[in-house]
Amino acid sequence: MLKVNNLNKMFKKTMAVNGISFTLNKGDVVGLLGPNGAGKSTTMKMIAGLLRKDYGDIEMDGINNNLLKAKSKFTYIPEVPELYEMLTVKEHLHFIADAYDIDNWEEKATKLFKRYDLYDKQDKLAKELSKGMKQKVSICCGLLPEPELYLFDEPMIGLDPKAIRETKLIFKELSDQGKTIFVSTHLLDSIENLCHRVLVMKNGRIIADGDVKSLKNKLSNGKGSLEELFLEVTKDE
Amino acid sequence: MNSYKPLFRKDIWTFKNYILEIKNDKKRLIIYLLYIFWIGSILISGFSKLNKNKSDMSVSIGSEYIAALITFIGIFILMYNLYKGLNESSTFFSMGDVNVLFQSPISSKKILLYHMIKQSIINFFIYGIVILALLPTLGDLVNIEVRYLGFMYLGYISFLLLIEPLKFLMFTLITKYKIESFLSKMIYSLLGLIIVYIIYHLVKAEDLLKGIIKAMNAYYINYIPIIGWAKSAFMTAIYGYSSWSLIALILQFTLLALLVFISYNTANDYYEDVLSATNKRELRKKRKKGLKKRKNFFLFTKKGKVNVKSKRKGPWAFMWRAKVYYKRTDIHPYFSILTIFSLIVGLTVGYFTRNTEGIIPMYIANGVIAYIMFLMSSVYVSNHELTKPYIYLIPGTYIEKIIAMNLVDIIRMTVNAFMLNIALGLTIKASLVTIISLGLFLTSFYILTVFANFLVRIIFPNTIDHKTLFPLFFMLQILLMLIPGAIIGGIVATLTNALGFFIGVTVTNFIIVAILILLSSNIFERLEWK
Ligand SMILES: Nc1ncnc2c1ncn2[C@@H]1O[C@H](COP(=O)(O)OP(=O)(O)OP(=O)(O)O)[C@@H](O)[C@H]1O
Numbered sequence: 162m163l164k165v166n167n168l169n170k171m172f173k174k175t176m177a178v179n180g181i182s183f184t185l186n187k188g189d190v191v192g193l194l195g196p197n198g199a200g201k202s203t204t205m206k207m208i209a210g211l212l213r214k215d216y217g218d219i220e221m222d223g224i225n226n227n228l229l230k231a232k233s234k235f236t237y238i239p240e241v242p243e244l245y246e247m248l249t250v251k252e253h254l255h256f257i258a259d260a261y262d263i264d265n266w267e268e269k270a271t272k273l274f275k276r277y278d279l280y281d282k283q284d285k286l287a288k289e290l291s292k293g294m295k296q297k298v299s300i301c302c303g304l305l306p307e308p309e310l311y312l313f314d315e316p317m318i319g320l321d322p323k324a325i326r327e328t329k330l331i332f333k334e335l336s337d338q339g340k341t342i343f344v345s346t347h348l349l350d351s352i353e354n355l356c357h358r359v360l361v362m363k364n365g366r367i368i369a370d371g372d373v374k375s376l377k378n379k380l381s382n383g384k385g386s387l388e389e390l391f392l393e394v395t396k397d398e
Numbered sequence: 399m400n401s402y403k404p405l406f407r408k409d410i411w412t413f414k415n416y417i418l419e420i421k422n423d424k425k426r427l428i429i430y431l432l433y434i435f436w437i438g439s440i441l442i443s444g445f446s447k448l449n450k451n452k453s454d455m456s457v458s459i460g461s462e463y464i465a466a467l468i469t470f471i472g473i474f475i476l477m478y479n480l481y482k483g484l485n486e487s488s489t490f491f492s493m494g495d496v497n498v499l500f501q502s503p504i505s506s507k508k509i510l511l512y513h514m515i516k517q518s519i520i521n522f523f524i525y526g527i528v529i530l531a532l533l534p535t536l537g538d539l540v541n542i543e544v545r546y547l548g549f550m551y552l553g554y555i556s557f558l559l560l561i562e563p564l565k566f567l568m569f570t571l572i573t574k575y576k577i578e579s580f581l582s583k584m585i586y587s588l589l590g591l592i593i594v595y596i597i598y599h600l601v602k603a604e605d606l607l608k609g610i611i612k613a614m615n616a617y618y619i620n621y622i623p624i625i626g627w628a629k630s631a632f633m634t635a636i637y638g639y640s641s642w643s644l645i646a647l648i649l650q651f652t653l654l655a656l657l658v659f660i661s662y663n664t665a666n667d668y669y670e671d672v673l674s675a676t677n678k679r680e681l682r683k684k685r686k687k688g689l690k691k692r693k694n695f696f697l698f699t700k701k702g703k704v705n706v707k708s709k710r711k712g713p714w715a716f717m718w719r720a721k722v723y724y725k726r727t728d729i730h731p732y733f734s735i736l737t738i739f740s741l742i743v744g745l746t747v748g749y750f751t752r753n754t755e756g757i758i759p760m761y762i763a764n765g766v767i768a769y770i771m772f773l774m775s776s777v778y779v780s781n782h783e784l785t786k787p788y789i790y791l792i793p794g795t796y797i798e799k800i801i802a803m804n805l806v807d808i809i810r811m812t813v814n815a816f817m818l819n820i821a822l823g824l825t826i827k828a829s830l831v832t833i834i835s836l837g838l839f840l841t842s843f844y845i846l847t848v849f850a851n852f853l854v855r856i857i858f859p860n861t862i863d864h865k866t867l868f869p870l871f872f873m874l875q876i877l878l879m880l881i882p883g884a885i886i887g888g889i890v891a892t893l894t895n896a897l898g899f900f901i902g903v904t905v906t907n908f909i910i911v912a913i914l915i916l917l918s919s920n921i922f923e924r925l926e927w928k
């Protein structure tokens with residue numbers, strides 16, 4: 162589904178992403194871990210086409226990610242939920258429906274609103290929403306087009322427990338439908354029983370790649386929590 | 399599906415929501431109505447002045463001044479934007495566009511074209527307010543031919559409309575072909591050329607004012623794109639119609655269309671470029687609002703640790719923070735690049751006016767600078783402290799905090815004001831009393847603008863109100879700030895001499911400042927942090 166090859170990104174003097182390569186298969190739910198500043202968001206933004214790649218290739222089903230055809234294959238939920246301040250919640254989804262040419266959008270939107278407790282806030286302007294509510298709208302915008310690939314950059318931040326559970330459930334459902342999910346997060350316990358595979362980044366490189374169990378086996382013979390594993394992999398030499 | 403349709407529908411909704419919001423907010427509704435009323439009254443007074451006959455003598459001098467002034471302002475704005483365009487793209491987008499629109503399957507070129515055109519149309523009307531507000535003043539100075547008012551407006555607006563696409567295209571070319579150093583060399587050479595050109599005319603004319611006017615009104619300037627073409631069209635309403643007016647205007651709009659067209663064809667991968675520009679703009683908006691943080695000379699930016707001793711605690715932490723900021727970004731906490739500039743201006747003005755009788759040049763220089771300060775004050779205020787919660791959290795009285803927050807800026811400007819007056823005063827041999835009084839005058843003016851702005855921003859923190867209502871605030875500021883000083887200064891002047899005017903204004907200014915500080919502190923007691 163997604164093929165990333167030797168990706169590089171430099172910001173002035175920081176090497177934010179340093180030659181990473183990986184492939185996500187259809188139906189994979191893959192977690193992207195790493196300490197602050199590891200390069201997770203930069204990677205996500207490059208895949209979404211918001212940042213230029215200095216070097217390397219990104220392909221979705223064999224199509225270069227910057228081509229228009231690739232754009233309808235994925236959605237990206239950004240790290241910070243900045244919306245159109247002067248549009249209502251419902252108008253956001255209407256706009257997405259227009260842009261992605263979605264049929265039946267109202268029915269789908271209503272379902273999402275109900276799941277995320279936004280049903281009675283549909284006519285509120287985005288600038289009147291709390292931070293968590295904005296995050297929910299941002300997630301709904303990403304879910305509405307029902308693409309093949311979902312890029313989530315720290316989706317759980319600021320969500321209430323119910324919305325977190327709902328998001329996890331949605332991940333499960335999507336993966337059962339054969340959709341691919343690439344999610345960066347700091348919440349390790351949510352990864353454990355959700356992701357088939359984790360990539361760990363540090364200083365712009367991928368330093369571990371595999372399913373949770375085999376990573377555990379390799380490092381500590383299957384004992385210990387994911388947290389210990391994470392600290393072990395990312396500790397400074 | 400047509401790609402422009404979702405974009406257009408989105409904007410219609412946005413517009414509808416604005417209208418609804420204003421309709422539901424009584425306070426804002428009243429302000430906006432007042433505003434419309436004010437524009438109406440300006441229009442009427444402006445047009446009634448246009449047709450009155452004035453003496454030929456004053457008109458020809460007036461039009462010369464106006465022509466020189468707009469050339470100068472045009473060059474200044476253009477050069478400033480070209481310089482800024484080296485480091486930052488221009489943006490027609492909001493953070494909503496960045497997060498929602500850019501990833502959608504709509505072609506990035508179409509998105510760009512749509513937004514460029516939309517922005518041009520909006521600016522076409524928004525910027526009109528400024529020229530409208532200036533129309534009565536223009537009408538006082540010169541005869542304006544009403545039937546060529548269209549030329550004037552289009553000339554003026556075409557210049558402004560060209561700036562953003564130009565900046566955008568420049569940055570696109572820079573990232574695409576990696577020609578930053580080449581372009582920056584070009585811009586600096588151009589700047590050097592302009593300075594040499596002006597100095598040449600100054601030396602030749604042996605007179606400050608005459609030299610500048612000669613330099614700015616040379617006939618070949620009319621043939622320079624962007625600035626000259628705009629000027630030719632603008633001056634049609636004053637100088638009268640010639641076929642060149644029309645040609646210049648057509649050329650100007652053709653150039654605009656060409657820039658948009660080239661942008662459309664070269665920019666396919668511009669998202670990253672506008673990302674940081676958009677981000678910065680929105681940050682600025684949030685920073686209550688429309689306040690640009692004064693950009694300091696990158697030459698002096700020091701990274702890492704800077705040492706500033708702090709003696710007093712509590713509210714004076716604000717002062718310490720400001721000192722650290724300036725120490726990091728400028729020559730010294732109290733001496734800035736402007737200080738050197740003041741010295742140069744003082745010496746230059748002094749040199750070219752050394753043969754003039756008396757100390758009139760000093761009055762004029764200080765008056766002009768005070769006026770510019772007043773004009774700029776609504777745009778440039780370095781108070782980003784207002785967005786942070788510390789003003790509410792740090793212990794101390796509000797009066798202390800308000801003063802501590804602004805003190806470093808005030809000291810810096812005092813140094814500049816005195817530098818200018820000392821340099822100028824010594825070259826033309828003015829008395830010590832004059833130098834001190836005029837230095838104080840300029841300082842009092844600065845302090846007045848600082849606190850008046852401070853007050854406006856705490857009363858009206860909303861961005862959009864601020865942008866659209868700017869002329870209204872401006873008028874209020876004139877009423878409250880300029881008029882009392884002018885009246886009292888005028889009275890004192892008739893009783894004593896011209897210097898008395900400046901002393902009168904200074905004293906009045908300080909009294910108003912005291913009132914403003916008390917008022918601000920009172921408002922703060924009732925305010926919440928948003
Ligand atoms: N616009 C930018 N300009 C300069 N440097 C940047 C920019 N964006 C990111 N960086 C740098 O790139 C590196 C990677 O940043 P990135 O945002 O990808 O980290 P992250 O893994 O998402 O971290 P976090 O967990 O905090 O979200 C950091 O060192 C950061 O300082």
Ligand SMILES: [Mg+2]
Pocket residue numbers: 201202203240314
């Ligand atoms: Mg991140």
